[in-house]
Amino acid sequence: xxxxxLPWRTLSRVAVGYGWxxxxxxxxxxxxxxxxxxxAATSAIGPARLQHLLEFLSLLALITTAFWLATAVLAALxxxxxxxxxxxxxxxSWFYYLAAGALTGLAVSPVVATGAWSHGWLVPxxxxxxxxxxxxxxxVGGLIxxxxxxxxxxxxxxxxxxxxx
Numbered sequence: 001x002x003x004x005x006l007p008w009r010t011l012s013r014v015a016v017g018y019g020w021x022x023x024x025x026x027x028x029x030x031x032x033x034x035x036x037x038x039x040a041a042t043s044a045i046g047p048a049r050l051q052h053l054l055e056f057l058s059l060l061a062l063i064t065t066a067f068w069l070a071t072a073v074l075a076a077l078x079x080x081x082x083x084x085x086x087x088x089x090x091x092x093s094w095f096y097y098l099a100a101g102a103l104t105g106l107a108v109s110p111v112v113a114t115g116a117w118s119h120g121w122l123v124p125x126x127x128x129x130x131x132x133x134x135x136x137x138x139x140v141g142g143l144i145x146x147x148x149x150x151x152x153x154x155x156x157x158x159x160x161x162x163x164x165x
Contacts, residue, residue: 010157014083017153021101021145022075026068028144032137033067034060074111075145078104086157094147097154101146105138112138 034056082100085091113131146154 010087013153013156014087017149018072018079018083020152021079021149022068022072024148025071025075025141025145026064028141029067029071029137030060030064034063071141071145074108075104075142078107079149083154083157086154090157092155092157094150094155097146097150098143099146101142101144101149102139103142104145105140105142106135109135109138 078100082097082104086096109131113134
């Protein structure tokens with residue numbers, strides 16, 4: 001008898017995989033964002049270098065946390081559908097998760113572009129231009145998240161012992 005709810009074992013594996021994929025994406029975005037600060041932290045000499053390094057690490061932790069929370073919230077709904085569909089259809093292909101990650105990045109890009117623009121987080125520019133600036137980064141982030149999820153849990157969703165039916 002087939003069911004529409006994921007079994008507990010599968011659900012816990014999916015949750016852990018989602019956590020890993022969100023962490024990878026947040027790390028990617030934080031790294032891209034903070035690269036200039038990393039150069040400044042490594043260019044100082046003597047005691048100033050340690051101070052710059054500590055400032056850099058605290059900034060990195062703060063930015064990574066912010067990106068982690070934003071990624072977890074924005075990707076939750078598309079991710080839930082992708083995981084459920086893969087479980088129902090026994091899809092364990094790395095390509096499926098890579099494509100789903102890229103499409104998730106593309107799907108959340110209007111939200112990111114309009115949110116950043118309307119709240120003054122970025123310099124106000126025409127919305128289409130803003131969207132074109134964020135799309136490549138979000139698609140790459142989605143690709144990273146998709147492949148990390150596949151490695152952590154997605155490839156096992158395609159197995160018949162994971163279908164519950």
